[in-house]
Amino acid sequence: MDILEDLKWRGAINQQTDEQGLREYLQQHKDLTLYCGTDPTGDSLHIGHLIPFMILKRFQMAGYHPIILIGGATGAIGDPSGRKTERVLQSEEQVRHNEKCLTSQMEKLFGTENFEIVNNASWLSKLTLLDFLRDYGKLFQVNTMLNKDIVASRLATGISYTEFTYQIMQAIDFYYLNKNKNVTLQIGGGDQWGNITGGIDLIHRIEGADHPAFGLTIPLMLKSDGTKFGKSAGGAIWLDPEKTSPYEFYQFWINQDDRDVIKYLKYFTFLSHQEIEDLAISVEKEPWKRLAQRKLAEEVTKFVHGEAGLRDAQFITNALFEGNIMELSVKQIEQGFKNAPYVEISKESKNLVDLLVETGIEKSKRQAREDINNGAIYVNGSRQNDCDFLVDVPNSFEGKFVIIRRGKKKYTLLKTK
Structure with missing residues (x-):
């Protein structure tokens, strides 16, 4: 099975400009060079951005040469794609900062061998009007x-001449890379079809209609409920661990719906067809085991955050599931409880009953005593049956946190002021 057939099996192809021509070119040119671009409109990619780069990674693993274009010039203008209004132009300083951050992320995903990052500012900025x-x-x-x-x-709503000319700038990118880097294939999201074909048309006008240049787009990723993929209740799922911790990232994938998990395994992992088909059988026959979700979370977290990030995410997950809170470091608590409800408390030791009522975990002292006596209250992972228990706040997780669990799963994070 060639790479195009593999991409079809994975549901990763939306449109191709010349499928047969590209297949023949791939068979004859094992050194094919291809590219995908991203504008530095932010200082991190999120998993929605990751979609086309997964295709680029597959080509890299198949022995082809991928190039990532970071649009230092086009990012200063703004792609009108998917927008109803004009973009707010970024400062040059912000664009440079974003370029640096995105470059670091891409180097982490693609390594340093058989891979190259270019910036279109290096040629577009030299063009005179x-x-x-x-x-x-x-x-x-x-x-x-x-x-x-x-x-x-x-x-209908209006478009500036600046954004109107974006498609010409992107077309110049494809032509420049074709001429100077021997790039013959551009990959992008479905909304980039017009820009991609514009680049191919430009190449053909300058170099001739038979000059090899191809385009491939990926389908819009939707969840089974029809909503757009890539967001959680807390917002975008970022690749930057400071914006979305490895634990949060892992939890996003492990909580995917049974109806979506196989589609995501095909797209976001490098598992073989047989491994994915075996997991599909597991989803159908023993969904309660959630083997497919666990494998999905493991593979994508490892790809984005490395082995260390995966181990950290799994360690936090297991500690919270089993209630072994004291095994966690302060940093791991910050990851695991980032979106959990919290209450601020003073940094002094307090009677457990008083603390439960003051923080709103319990409605009354009577209810607090009842739950403590029934073994429903845990302090930092340890069950407390003593209503006179004194919570040692100054020595709890470096004096920063106290973690109260009521029942099996209801955690409340207490942060010291």
Whole structure:
């Protein structure tokens, strides 16, 4: 099975400009170079951004040469794709900061061998206005540009000339990489189809209709309930561990619906067809074991955060599930309880009954005593049956936290002021 057939099996192909031509080119050119671009509009990618780069990674693993383009120039302009209004232009300082952060993330995902990162500012910034108009603007028909889905969707609300010319800039990128890096394939999301075909048209106008240049887009990723993939109740799931901790990242994947998990295993992991088909049988016959979800969480967390990040996420997960809170470090508690309810308390020891009522965990002292006597209250993972128990706040997790559990799963984090 060639890589295109594998991508089809994984549901990872939406559109291709010339499927047969690309297949034949791949068979004849084992050194094919391809690229995918991202604009530095933020200082981290989220898992929605990760989708096309998973395809790029598969090509890398198959022996082809991937290039990632970070749009230092196009990012300063703003892609109109998927937007109803103009983007707020970023400062040059912010763009440079974002470029640095994204470069670091990509190097972590792709390594250093058979891989390259380029920045389109290195060539687009050298174009004069006269060069842009004479060498490239003359090759684009306004009526064709207006018919592009991205532009057509904005005509009712308005689009600036700046964002209107974005498609020309991206087309120049493909032409430049084709000429200088021998790039013959561009990959992108479905909303990039117009930009990709614009680049291919430019290459053909300059180099000739038979010059090899191909485009491939990926499908829009939707959950089984029809909502867009990539968000949680707390917002986007980021690749930056400071924005989304490895534990939160792991939990996002392990909590996926049975109806979605096999689709995500095909797309976001490098497991073999047989391994995924075996997990599909498990979902069908023994869903309560959640083997597929666990494997999905393990594979994607390891890919993004490495073995250390996976171990940390699993350690926190197991400690919380088993109630072994005292095994956690302060940093691990911050990860595991980032989105948990919390109450601020003073940094002094307190009677357990008083503490439960003051923090709202219990409605009354009578109820607090009843739950303590019944063994329903845990302090830092240890069950407390003594209503006179004194909670040693100053020595609890470096004086920063006390963790109260009521019943089997209801945790409350107490933070010292």
